[in-house]
Amino acid sequence: MSASGHAMRTVITTLRVLETVAELQPVGVSAIARATGTPKSSVHRCLVTLREAGWLTSSRSDRTQWVLTGRALSVGIHASVELGLREAALSTMQELRDETHETIHLISYDGDRDLVVVDRLDSDEPVRTWVRLGVRVPMHASCSGRAILARLPDAEVERLLSGELERFSETTPADRDAVMEDLRTVRARGYATNDRAWRPGVGAVGAALTGPQGRPLGAIAVSAPIQRYDADRARELGLLAVDAARRIGANL
Amino acid sequence: MSASGHAMRTVITTLRVLETVAELQPVGVSAIARATGTPKSSVHRCLVTLREAGWLTSSRSDRTQWVLTGRALSVGIHASVELGLREAALSTMQELRDETHETIHLISYDGDRDLVVVDRLDSDEPVRTWVRLGVRVPMHASCSGRAILARLPDAEVERLLSGELERFSETTPADRDAVMEDLRTVRARGYATNDRAWRPGVGAVGAALTGPQGRPLGAIAVSAPIQRYDADRARELGLLAVDAARRIGANL
DNA sequence: GTACGTGTTCCGCCTTGCGGAACACTCCAC
DNA sequence: GTGGAGTGTTCCGCAAGGCGGAACACGTAC
Numbered sequence A, B: 001m002s003a004s005g006h007a008m009r010t011v012i013t014t015l016r017v018l019e020t021v022a023e024l025q026p027v028g029v030s031a032i033a034r035a036t037g038t039p040k041s042s043v044h045r046c047l048v049t050l051r052e053a054g055w056l057t058s059s060r061s062d063r064t065q066w067v068l069t070g071r072a073l074s075v076g077i078h079a080s081v082e083l084g085l086r087e088a089a090l091s092t093m094q095e096l097r098d099e100t101h102e103t104i105h106l107i108s109y110d111g112d113r114d115l116v117v118v119d120r121l122d123s124d125e126p127v128r129t130w131v132r133l134g135v136r137v138p139m140h141a142s143c144s145g146r147a148i149l150a151r152l153p154d155a156e157v158e159r160l161l162s163g164e165l166e167r168f169s170e171t172t173p174a175d176r177d178a179v180m181e182d183l184r185t186v187r188a189r190g191y192a193t194n195d196r197a198w199r200p201g202v203g204a205v206g207a208a209l210t211g212p213q214g215r216p217l218g219a220i221a222v223s224a225p226i227q228r229y230d231a232d233r234a235r236e237l238g239l240l241a242v243d244a245a246r247r248i249g250a251n252l
Numbered sequence C: 001g002t003a004c005g006t007g008t009t010c011c012g013c014c015t016t017g018c019g020g021a022a023c024a025c026t027c028c029a030c
Numbered sequence D: 001g002t003g004g005a006g007t008g009t010t011c012c013g014c015a016a017g018g019c020g021g022a023a024c025a026c027g028t029a030c
Helices: A009-024 A029-036 A040-053 A070-081 A085-100 A143-149 A154-161 A176-189 A231-250 B009-024 B029-036 B040-053 B070-081 B085-100 B143-149 B154-161 B176-189 B231-250
Strands: A056-059 A065-068 A103-109 A115-121 A192-195 A202-210 A216-225 B056-059 B065-068 B103-109 B115-121 B192-195 B202-210 B216-225
Touching: A009 A029, A009 A040, A009 A065, A009 B009, A009 B040, A009 B070, A029 A040, A040 A056, A040 B009, A065 A070, A065 B070, A070 B009, A070 B065, A070 B070, A070 B103, A070 B115, A085 A103, A085 A115, A085 A216, A085 A231, A103 A143, A103 B070, A115 A143, A115 B070, A143 A154, A143 A176, A143 A192, A143 A202, A143 A216, A154 A176, A192 A231, A202 A231, A216 A231, B009 B029, B009 B040, B009 B065, B029 B040, B040 B056, B065 B070, B085 B103, B085 B115, B085 B216, B085 B231, B103 B143, B115 B143, B143 B154, B143 B176, B143 B192, B143 B202, B143 B216, B154 B176, B192 B231, B202 B231, B216 B231
Parallel strands: none
Antiparallel strands: A056 A065, A103 A115, A103 A216, A192 A202, A202 A216, B056 B065, B103 B115, B103 B216, B192 B202, B202 B216
């Protein structure tokens, strides 16, 4: 697709291996080879290289398992510091959790393509939703994604929604038109909703966090098991999320 | 030094470029070339490759500047989740901050080599200390480092202190012997101290966070401007840090 | 105008990564 | 036991592909 074919193949595949380790760690050579579709010997070379670079360690025992080191952590945190989201959001997230008793997620949008869950405060209910920190969130299927899209100029929305839109369930927006229609609703009421559109059994509402120039830098989301989620609850949670987003935005 | 010379040169240099971007971002080609001692054309190729891999974006203006994307964030966060430190430490860190009114740092030790500041709660005083999240901390010169060393078996200490020990100031431990002597004190009283040994004008105390098997997974540190730091205050803060570390350890 | 400072492109030499295949090993079923 | 299906690791010859000096295009400072 994209222009520059001048990229180094070695590096690209090694980075893909690194990302796979991040997802599956602790993990062995064969599993990575399967997940990436790369020959085992090549994967092995990548792993050894990453260890020499200090990004991975091979954890002992009979079967060699690979895990990330603090180096990956260090580089990653520098990416988030630039935004300063976490610090700005922390106290408001706690208030929101106390008001709703549901799990609160903080999502970062890097202005380009990636949507990442950077922080989470857990619900105190016995039944609660769960995602791993660091997971990448789909733009079209999550309420955070659509809350952010609703604040972006049309050209950028167009670009972000190009390519295939993966369907996770019955309620995932089927195509670009469905998303665009939803965005009108989101713009009107200030928050986006998500009724099991991404992960099964999970409903959620999200509101965009905007910086000084009105540009979205991320989103805050409240997610609940579907048993505690219906139209009325969505409105209640949505209004709280919008208010929380406003307070957080004031700190950016 | 180390064994495997089978590592891929390309990848190693590209990762070094990536780390440099993390430190200096936003940053241009020439600055990176200077910092890493790599020819400009090679650095440029690395950057293009990293962009294609989705780890960097080139922010367009007159001068091309490079910054990390959320992909780096995502991978980095997965590294920290494995430890689960942040979640375990959050509430206790807040208590400790309220007790001391100084800046609290959470440091992660990945069991190998890297010591990274993963979280921070700021002091409410007008004069306060400051470090960037994600920065790598020296083992011998920081109180967190020495608090952790004090809990490690001799062989591992030996390995970690091999190589040159950088001197940051008059009070930085000069050599391995000086560190080893300090470790005895640390073991005796439970916390480590740091009187301007790493960063100028900053005093600090630190206590190790240990997992179920007693292995250190990180440290918690209280750092204060030297005006509010002397022997008495160090003891007071040290005891509070030790107690906080115990409470956090109970959650691991 | 001269002198540096950026970032970007080109191209021929020859290093270096490629990956199938063979290896050593552990576990499990029969 | 013996075979088979898993692991992770090593080898090696071929040629793909990365290297980096040099030249380029631009902007700013004096």
